[in-house]
Amino acid sequence: MNSSSPIAIIDSGLGGLTVARAIRATLPYESVVYFGDTARLPYGNKTAETVSRFVAQIIAFLRQYEPKHVVIACNTATALALTMLRELYPDLSISGVIDPGAKAAIIAAGRKVTPVIGVIATDATVKSRAYERAIHSRRRHARLICRPTPLLVPIIEEGRRNEDPLVKLALQQYIKPLMDRGLDVLVLGCTHYPILKEPIEELVGAGVSVIDSAEQCADDVARRLQEAGLLRGQQEEPGDLHCYVTDDPERFARLASRFLGFDVPTPTWIRADDLYKDKEFLPQMDTDEHG
């Protein structure tokens, strides 16, 4: 691996493209390999074991690129799998989106000793308590209100407009109870949610900072690469972006520009089976039998 190796970005589908977009903006000369596990999405209602397995397979596949850094650009996968993935691949530099989001939330909370910080996220992310840990390690007395908001991803994937009454109603139902408890900061704890940042900011008003962890995540990646001496210098051309998906490359390409802000060429289709093919390539994971 060297400074010309790519950064790998992994997500269950499209949401991680908001992170890819921020990384492209912050580090325009880096090449990026993006992997969206569209055959097995979403991750947000699945167990830690299953999500860890899926992401471990994807990293095993992406090793062929000798990535200089791997970003788990999905809050659920970060919450459920990051620790395990670092143990499984000790030679790889791997980071997620939760720590950067927590850091940004604390900065936004300013000097308040007991700021009220809301987090909206998937079921799995909320249950993992990963945001509690990340925020409390920085500000012990912050008051956390974490709320699962499982309809927001399907609402975004359906392509509804911000002014759709159902979008407004869903946001109100989910976020109003948090506002009633004196919210200072609201963390968008899912990489899909920045798509709804506008109506969310409108709803919570100017007094509440809305944190989209993508930018903070890009800064975090830039800092890591700099520390490791792996930043690619200025080039004549910006770096490449190549995408892989496990299903429906055409749909991915069609919807990607909404997340990315620009078009991508049709991604390469890797069947989920092919991630299992070279078994010896995959790390061993414990699989206790249940049920």
Place this chain on the structure above:
Amino acid sequence: MNSSSPIAIIDSGLGGLTVARAIRATLPYESVVYFGDTARLPYGNKTAETVSRFVAQIIAFLRQYEPKHVVIACNTATALALTMLRELYPDLSISGVIDPGAKAAIIAAGRKVTPVIGVIATDATVKSRAYERAIHSRRRHARLICRPTPLLVPIIEEGRRNEDPLVKLALQQYIKPLMDRGLDVLVLGCTHYPILKEPIEELVGAGVSVIDSAEQCADDVARRLQEAGLLRGQQEEPGDLHCYVTDDPERFARLASRFLGFDVPTPTWIRADDLYKDKEFLPQMDTDEHG
């Protein structure tokens, strides 16, 4: 295989339990093996190739039970994969939920030559045009209005109550445009939707028949078994029900009673990887490279 062999029922998750429930009610002495692919759900926004692959792997796994009949209890999988699965497993008796639903819709339409039949379903089911084919083969001049309603499954899985304003708004947005075109019959083209039958019937009013294909599907299975001489006679005890899932058996068991009307013991957890393990056990499928 003989009359004491079980009936296999396959779904992406919980929805197929509405079919299992109808089959248990119609054929109480039959044993049932239910498979919910909870690690890879939903199927409704995935391609025919991927869904066919997933279901083919599940059937390969369930063959150990020598099932006397296999029910694809998922509209998406029926629409995208049934024809291919029958070719792949010519020795197995396999049926789906779309033909029974189409038949029920035609019966409900009575003698009208050009009844207006609405179908609400997943994106993939609507795009497949499977309902058009099934209904037009029975009544050529029926007017079909098929509408993708992708939020209904996540709304149901979130456990929202029928009187929730968001449930009412979503149903109104999806179904009102169909009612405005003079609906006679509305087909619930997804095995999850019977959970919302009550508010749907309330919305469309008594003049519109709402078709839940589960019962018709159970009658269809009973007829097939009778014709094949494979009906199990009356026993002292009702047949068994055993469930497999690819993720989170506890969640499945917790939510199952809402679909099934009674509790199930915790299902057995089969990892999605294990469906790939015995490669020689799996049928060969064409996999043209895309992208």
